[in-house]
Amino acid sequence: MKRRKTKLPDEKLPGFLGRLLKSRLFVQNFLFLMGIMTLMFSSFALFTYRQSAAILENEFTASSQYRLEVTAQAIDNHLMDMRYIAATLDTNKMVQAFFAYQDPGLIYDDFYGRVQENLRAYVNGYSSIDSIYLYSGVSGNILSANERTNISYFSDQNWMTYFTENPEDFTVFFRAKNDAYPYVLCIMKQLRINGQDAAIVINLNLGNLSHLAEISNEPYQEIFLVSDDGEILFRHHQRELAEPLSTTPELSCFSRRQNTFSTLINNDTRPFTYTQVHSTRYPWSYITVTHLQEYTAMLSSSRALLMALFSVLFCTTLLIAFCFSLRSVKPIQNLLALLKNPQDTLSREMYNDKEIAYIADQITSYIQQNQALSDELTARLNLLNETKLLALQSQINPHFLFNTLNTIHIQESEALGYDHKIPRTTLALSRLLRYAIESTDLVSLETELGFTRMYISILQERYGNKLNVIYDIGHEALKARVPKLFIQPVIENAIFHGLAENMEEHSTLTLSCHQEEGMCCVSVRDNGVGMPSDTLEHLRLVLSDAFPLKGSIGLKNTVTRMNLLYGEGFSITIDSTPGKGSVFTLRFPFIQ
Numbered sequence: 001m002k003r004r005k006t007k008l009p010d011e012k013l014p015g016f017l018g019r020l021l022k023s024r025l026f027v028q029n030f031l032f033l034m035g036i037m038t039l040m041f042s043s044f045a046l047f048t049y050r051q052s053a054a055i056l057e058n059e060f061t062a063s064s065q066y067r068l069e070v071t072a073q074a075i076d077n078h079l080m081d082m083r084y085i086a087a088t089l090d091t092n093k094m095v096q097a098f099f100a101y102q103d104p105g106l107i108y109d110d111f112y113g114r115v116q117e118n119l120r121a122y123v124n125g126y127s128s129i130d131s132i133y134l135y136s137g138v139s140g141n142i143l144s145a146n147e148r149t150n151i152s153y154f155s156d157q158n159w160m161t162y163f164t165e166n167p168e169d170f171t172v173f174f175r176a177k178n179d180a181y182p183y184v185l186c187i188m189k190q191l192r193i194n195g196q197d198a199a200i201v202i203n204l205n206l207g208n209l210s211h212l213a214e215i216s217n218e219p220y221q222e223i224f225l226v227s228d229d230g231e232i233l234f235r236h237h238q239r240e241l242a243e244p245l246s247t248t249p250e251l252s253c254f255s256r257r258q259n260t261f262s263t264l265i266n267n268d269t270r271p272f273t274y275t276q277v278h279s280t281r282y283p284w285s286y287i288t289v290t291h292l293q294e295y296t297a298m299l300s301s302s303r304a305l306l307m308a309l310f311s312v313l314f315c316t317t318l319l320i321a322f323c324f325s326l327r328s329v330k331p332i333q334n335l336l337a338l339l340k341n342p343q344d345t346l347s348r349e350m351y352n353d354k355e356i357a358y359i360a361d362q363i364t365s366y367i368q369q370n371q372a373l374s375d376e377l378t379a380r381l382n383l384l385n386e387t388k389l390l391a392l393q394s395q396i397n398p399h400f401l402f403n404t405l406n407t408i409h410i411q412e413s414e415a416l417g418y419d420h421k422i423p424r425t426t427l428a429l430s431r432l433l434r435y436a437i438e439s440t441d442l443v444s445l446e447t448e449l450g451f452t453r454m455y456i457s458i459l460q461e462r463y464g465n466k467l468n469v470i471y472d473i474g475h476e477a478l479k480a481r482v483p484k485l486f487i488q489p490v491i492e493n494a495i496f497h498g499l500a501e502n503m504e505e506h507s508t509l510t511l512s513c514h515q516e517e518g519m520c521c522v523s524v525r526d527n528g529v530g531m532p533s534d535t536l537e538h539l540r541l542v543l544s545d546a547f548p549l550k551g552s553i554g555l556k557n558t559v560t561r562m563n564l565l566y567g568e569g570f571s572i573t574i575d576s577t578p579g580k581g582s583v584f585t586l587r588f589p590f591i592q
C-alpha cells in the first residue's frame with residue numbers, strides 16, 4: 001500500500017516563512033551565503049567584463065600607437081628631405097656666389113632671377129614649405145623666392161637669434177614668422193663665409209604639413225607636437241607658438257621618461273586613447289588624442305550582456321542560499337542554547353552530527369578557560385592600578401624638592417644678588433632636577449650637552465674651580481636623539497673615582513662628541529689615578545649584560561638603557577692606565 005505524501009495547505013506556507021524570517025540565525029546565514037555567492041558571481045562577471053574591456057583597450061591603443069609611429073616616421077623623413085634641399089642649395093655654385101660676393105650679379109647674367117626661380121621650384125614643389133631664405137653676411141642681403149632686400153629692411157628676422165659662434169650642421173627650431181603668424185618649423189643651415197655669417201633657412205608651415213593636417217582634420221582625433229621641456233609646439237587652432245600643457249587637459253599624461261607608449265583613459269563620459277611617440281632625431285614628441293565613440297558603444301553592449309547574465313545568476317544564488325540556510329538553522333540553534341546556558345550538562349545525543357557535538361564540547365571548555373582568565377585579568381588590573389597610584393605618589397617628592405629649590409633661589413638672589421655664585425648654583429641644580437623629572441624620554445644631543453654643562457659647573461664650584469673641562473663637540477652630532485642623562489653617570493664616575501682622590505690644578509676632564517660613519521661617538525677622558533687591570537676587568541664584567549648588578553649602579557643603568565634603546569648597535573669600551581687616567585667611549589647609531 002502506497003503512502004501518500006503529506007502536502008501542507010497553501011495557507012500554512014506564509015506562516016512557515018514568517019517563522020524563518022523571525023529567526024535571526026536563518027536571516028544571518030541566508031544573507032551570508034547570499035553575499036558570498038553574489039560576490040563570487042559578481043567577481044566572475046566583473047573579471048569577464050574587465051577582460052573584454054582590456055582586449056578592446058589593447059586593440060585601440062595598439063592601433064593608435066602604430067598609426068602615430070608611421071606618422072612620426074613620415075614627418076621625420078620629410079624633415080630629412082628639407083635638410084637634403086638645404087644641403088643641395090649649399091652646393092649650388094650660384095648660391096655659393098651669393099654668399100661669397102658683394103654683388104654676384106656682375107658675374108652671372110640674370111643672377112637673382114635664376115636663383116629665385118630655383119627657390120620657387122622648391123617652394124611650389126612642396127606644399128609644406130612656406131618660404132626659403134638665403135642670407136649673405138658679406139653683402140648683408142637676403143634673398144627669397146619673391147624678394148631680394150637688405151637684411152635691415154627685412155621684416156622676418158627672429159630666426160637670426162639662433163645664430164651661434166660655432167655653427168652646427170643644422171639647427172631645427174619652432175618660431176612665429178614676422179613674430180606673429182604663421183607658426184613655422186624652421187630648418188636652418190648656418191655657414192661661415194669669408195669670416196661672415198650666412199644661412200639657408202627653410203620655413204615649414206605647421207598647418208600645411210600633410211601628416212599633421214590629415215590627423216587634425218579628423219573629427220575624433222587630435223595631434224600635438226610637445227617639446228621635451230613640456231611645451232605645446234603645435235595643435236589644432238593653436239593660439240600661441242609655445243603653450244603650456246595645462247591648455248589641453250588630455251596632455252596631463254605626458255611623460256618625459258617614456259619615449260613610446262599608448263594608454264586608454266576612460267573618464268566614463270568621453271574615453272580617449274593617449275599615444276606618445278618621441279622623435280628619433282629631434283627634441284620633441286608626437287602625441288595623438290583619439291576620442292573613442294566606438295569603444296563606448298562596445299562597452300555598453302558588454303555591460304548589457306553581463307547584466308542579463310548577472311540577473312540569472314542572482315536568482316540561482318537566491319535559491320541556493322535559501323536551501324543551505326534552512327538546513328543550517330537547527331544545529332546553530334542548539335549551539336546558541338548552549339551559549340545562553342553553558343552551566344547545564346549537555347548530552348551528545350541531542351546533536352545529530354559528531355562535528356556539532358565536538359564544537360559544543362570545545363565551547364564549554366573555552367568558556368571555562370575564559371572565565372579563569374577573566375578572573376586573573378581582573379586581579380592583575382587591580383594590581384596595576386595600585387602600582388600607578390604608588391607611581392603618582394612617588395612624583396610628589398621630586399616636585400616638592402624642585403619648588404623648594406626655586407624658593408631658595410629667589411631668597412638667595414634677593415639677599416646676595418643674582419650674579420652671586422650661590423644662587424647661580426641653586427638655579428642650575430633646580431634646572432637639572434626639572435630636566436630629570438620631565439617625562440620626555442629622548443632629547444637632542446645638543447639639549448643633553450646643555451644640561452651636562454650645568455652639572456659640570458656645579459662640580460667645578462664644589463672643587464673650587466680646580467677641575468678643568470675641555471669640550472670637543474662636533475656640530476654634525478648635535479641633532480642626534482639620545483636618552484636623557486646618559487652622559488652624567490659617566491662623568492660622575494670619571495670625577496669621583498678618577499680625579500676626586502687627588503684633585504689638582506692640572507686635573508682635566510675631556511668630553512668629546514662626534515658623528516662617525518652613521519654612528520654617534522661620545523667619550524669621557526680624565527687624567528686621574530686610573531684603574532689597575534683587575535679593577536678594570538671587574539668593571540667591564542659589571543657592565544656586561546650577563547653579569548649581575550653589583551656596584552657602579554649609575555653606569556650599569558646607563559648601559560642597560562642604551563642596550564634597550566639601540567640593541568646591538570650600542571657598545572661601550574673602557575681603557576685605563578694607572579697613574580695616567582681612564583677613557584670611556586660610547587658608540588650608538590645616529591638617529592634624528
